[in-house]
Amino acid sequence: MHHLSILLWRIFMQRFTKPLGIVISVLFVFSMFCSSDQKPKTLRNTPRELRKGLLILNFYNATPKSRSAEFEPWEYGLASMLMTDMESIGVFNIISKEAMKDVIAEQEFQQTGMIDPKTLVKLGNLVGAQYILKGSFMEMNGMLRIETQVFSVEKGVQLQTAVVNGKTDTFFALEKELVDKITQIVDVVLTETEKNVILSQIETKSVEASLKNYKGELTVEEAKKLAQAGKKEEAKKLIEEAKKDFKEAVAIDPNYEKAKKNLSKISMAIPVTL
Template sequence: MKRYFFLVTILSLSFSLFCLVPRGMAEGKKVVAILPFTNLMKDVQLDWLCGGVAETLTTKLGNIQSLTLVERMRVEDALKEIALGKTGFIDEKTAVKVGNMIGAKTIVVGAFQKAGDTVRLTARFVDVGTGKISNTAEATDKMKNIFELQDKIAHRIIETLRVEVAPEEQKKMEEKPTNSLVAYEQYSKGIDSLNQGDYNEAKKMLAQAVKEDSNFGLAKKTLEYVEWARPNLHSSLYLRRINKPYNYVFAAMSDALRHTEGTKITKQDISTGTISARQKMSWLTTGLDINIEIKDLGNLSGIRIFTQTKKTIFGIRQQVDYGESKKAIRRIIKDFEKQL
């Protein structure tokens, strides 16, 4: 009987620990982050390619189920923290530092240069664990074939990581987001503005991309996100566009709330994309109210979090300052982003 009880206890503990592991890690996925490509020519007219190539590669590889691609905004946040701009050179040591900050196992560090109408992409794949370059890639072609160049880099990443790709994943990965290079440039500029927090400029660029190519689905959905997010830009403590489908993002946030100590979900409705929770603070309060809204954008999602008030034990609602609120949800966000 004692042996049976001991075995049940161990199994229960193991299951609990497994459930606390972020989804990507629990499934044994390989976590990859694509850093902005370096503009070797220092031509400001081509700076849009720095984020554009990284964004497209992240989206392409995101179709592979056995890979977890770190969200671009998390990458941007890490680069800001170490004060490294999008055009700065990134060596292996810096790549490892970024990888440790965002939980990636492989960091793709790339660069590009253009001569006439020909462009060359180069990439180094850095193993975060060893700090060494595991492989490299290079592709050269006409600028009009920029997506084919990116496909070559993507295939090299897959070969390096020894990942099996299903035929349907291969097909999705090689789909062109648009046939218009002009629309792609405007979209990339819009994403850059979005990552910098300039939603007005992002809306302008994305609207131009959609006008240039009305079939550019990714630009349309990102523009929809910007229009949804802009009215609450200054009141949201957390505002993100996520390159994951709605159901995945909703489940990840729900899991993060359940696994955050002192936090309790009070209401959630997947049909409306809303989650309400309360987090314990001091003994003088009944807790901080947390309201979350998730937007369904097809293969993308939008998420925003408001935490503006708290209740005292006397039933009087008091305003919570921005810093206190953001600090209170930091643990939730950390666990949530690990699952992306």
């Protein structure tokens, strides 16, 4: 798969020679290598056609305004962590953000934090989800509260709300606790072995490294939008900012594999194309 990705990249580069095309190619390479990463082996072997569609919306950041911007990357980051863990169980089909990009309603959810069950049901039907997770978090004085409302698209109702609380620097453990509570709500009972495997799947234990990595990922997404709008110079600046964020994440936690992969992907593209 890696060799195929390199071949596709070379073909793509030959077709884009203008400045704007070059910027887009950087983002294309980053996205391509993200999608070409091998999927982790799942705990259960439920056939894809029998798995439940699960849509995880970005989290609403309820942190007080004085520190809200600091934790903004977790609006996407916590959703991403949940996607990874829920998919690893092997009973859910995770609805990708690509499938969501044309659904305008989602953006409204992220900005307001408001929940309209009827609209959520409509959203779920549009993207093929049986369940939708809509969460929020608040960081205050070194403490973190995360809650996730679990909606059943089939029943058209909110099932329950999963809530976890703890010290901010134990966010990685809180996210795992959240996974356990969510699975119970949707009647997926994890065995102790499965719980232990999920507990071992920790991206990083560093708050700072996690925030830097997800800040970088969000910056890459913003660069994509600018490039598509023809704003190549602004996109190039954001690409460099993202690279810096990934570097800092790795410097903070040298064992942070996700940040290392992101840095490798974006570094591979930038020297060649800019």
